[in-house]
Every structure is written in structure tokens, then in C-alpha cells.
Amino acid sequence: MSKENRLVHIYELLDTHYGPQNWWPADTPFEVMVGAVLVQNTTWRNASAAITCLKKARLMSPSAIRNTPINDLADFIVSSGYFNIKAQRLMALCEWLEESGGIDQIQRQSLKPLRRNLLSVHGIGPETADDILLYALGKPVFVIDAYTRRLFSRLGLLRANETYENLRLSFESVLRPNVGMFNQYHALIVVHGKNICKRQAECAECCLAELCDGV
DNA sequence: ACCCAGGGTCATA
DNA sequence: TATGACCATGGG
Structure with a gap:
């Protein structure tokens, strides 16, 4: 599967499992x-x-x-x-x-x-x-954080010690720059990270289990 | 009592 | 460029 399709696939699995996150919670x-x-x-x-x-x-x-x-x-x-x-x-x-x-x-x-x-x-x-x-500001940038690094390095899709800029650019070069999707994708990564992926023991119950390869 | 969480800056080598 | 020290609260 192409890298783009993998990233889209992961997005769809998370989106289906967790649903709309409506980030960022704020009035202005x-x-x-x-x-x-x-x-x-x-x-x-x-x-x-x-x-x-x-x-x-x-x-x-x-x-x-x-x-x-x-x-x-x-x-x-x-x-x-x-x-x-x-x-x-x-x-x-x-x-x-x-x-x-x-x-x-x-x-x-x-x-x-x-x-x-x-x-x-x-x-x-x-x-x-x-x-x-x-x-x-609604600009199409892909936010990288500790959860993003942890999830995607665990899935074997990135090197653990890559720089912030390289990670961001690699996501942005592969995914279509859709603000709504970037918004939801990062929210999903955080929500997912808080639940399950912190403990890598529980891949079996995870909505990404099919990708986790028994790490 | 220890560990970490939706980081960033600064000093040192 | 690459570590390490520092900032400080609140919940597990």
C-alpha cells in the first residue's frame, strides 16, 4: 500500500472508532x-x-x-x-x-x-x-507532537528521531492539504494516544490492531 | 513518593 | 547537533 493510502487508512480507522472531536474547544x-x-x-x-x-x-x-x-x-x-x-x-x-x-x-x-x-x-x-x-487560523498544517511520534514510529512509518520539520513536511507532502481533515486527524491522534497507545501491550483491543503487527 | 502530561529556551560540549 | 537543566501544577 502507498504511504498516502496508509495514512488515509489510519485516519479512517481512527475517525470511525472515535468520531468527530470538534477541536479546538474555544470561543474565539x-x-x-x-x-x-x-x-x-x-x-x-x-x-x-x-x-x-x-x-x-x-x-x-x-x-x-x-x-x-x-x-x-x-x-x-x-x-x-x-x-x-x-x-x-x-x-x-x-x-x-x-x-x-x-x-x-x-x-x-x-x-x-x-x-x-x-x-x-x-x-x-x-x-x-x-x-x-x-x-x-484555519491553515493547512499538520501538527506533530509526542503522540504523533509515538503512534507512527510504533506502526513503523517513521524514524523515532526525525526532526519536527521533516515529520511535518512528510505528512503534508503525502496528504491532501485539507484543513478539516488535518484538524480531525491530529485530534484523533491525541485522543487515541491518551487511551490505548500509551501502553503498547494492548494492541489487540486497539482500533488499529490490524496495523500494529504485534509490537 | 514517583511519574508524566496536547513544549520551549538556554547553556554547555 | 546534541544532550541536559530548567520551568511547576495536578492527577494517577
Whole structure:
């Protein structure tokens, strides 16, 4: 089977098993961006609690965050962990948004320079940038994360120590750039990873069992 | 008490 | 380029 067909097949098995995920859970694109920073190396549960605190304090906007002292901002996002670091990262994100003329202006940038610009923001690395591009701005990028590496290396479809860029480009070069499908695919990989593929012992019960080859 | 979760930066070799 | 240290909470 071709690589494209394998990736599509895996997508269809996951999609059938788990159904629509409706990512990213947020009221606005800005809230997606904030969530993408807050969820770095923590659980969505912890990040989500921090988002609730920010909303309750009416801080879920670039200008409101910009006008809040960094230490006060940190107090609202304690539950997300690394709160001092993440407060700085949120501030850097909001400064960048402001300098760039806001989200609607950013939407108009073409993908490659936009991605470069995002990566130049302090605290926004490749995965956070791609979360923002795909889930906040609706751009066709394939998000790579630890679950993606674990799942596809276990299925024997990628080398374990490949760079982020090479992985992303290899998915994007094989799959048709469909935003809705990329959105759902990454959500499925995460949901699946949280359930079964963390423990490789249970391949038999997994919806991808036919591909797992007894790893 | 330990481990990890929807990462990223910085210092060192 | 490639490791290692660091950031810090909450649930298992």
C-alpha cells in the first residue's frame, strides 16, 4: 500500500472508532492561541482551568493581557504549571498580535512567512505555532507532537528521531492539504494516544490492531 | 513518593 | 547537533 493510502487508512480507522472531536474547544481564535501556550507540556485539564480563570478576570483579549502586570497575569494561570514562564509567553504573543495589526491582519499573511513570524515569538515553538495556524487560523498544517511520534514510529512509518520539520513536511507532502481533515486527524491522534497507545501491550483491543503487527 | 502530561529556551560540549 | 537543566501544577 502507498504511504498516502496508509495514512488515509489510519485516519479512517481512527475517525470511525472515535468520531468527530470538534477541536479546538474555544470561543474565539485568540482563546485557541492562549490555550496553545498554556497547554505546553501539561494536561488540557490544567490549561483549561487557567483559561477559565482568565475569562473570569476578563483577561481573554490581547489588550487586556497587555495591560496586566506580568506577575498578576501569572497568578491567574497557576494551574497550567510553569506559570511565570507562560505569563511571559502570553505577553509576547499579545505584543506580537498588536504589532501585527491583530488577528484579521495576520489571517491575510501567506502561510510560510506567517509561520516564520509565529516562530519568532518568544515561547512559541513548532508545535505551538502549528496549533495556532491550524486551530486558530484555519491553515493547512499538520501538527506533530509526542503522540504523533509515538503512534507512527510504533506502526513503523517513521524514524523515532526525525526532526519536527521533516515529520511535518512528510505528512503534508503525502496528504491532501485539507484543513478539516488535518484538524480531525491530529485530534484523533491525541485522543487515541491518551487511551490505548500509551501502553503498547494492548494492541489487540486497539482500533488499529490490524496495523500494529504485534509490537 | 514517583511519574508524566496536547513544549520551549538556554547553556554547555 | 546534541544532550541536559530548567520551568511547576495536578492527577494517577
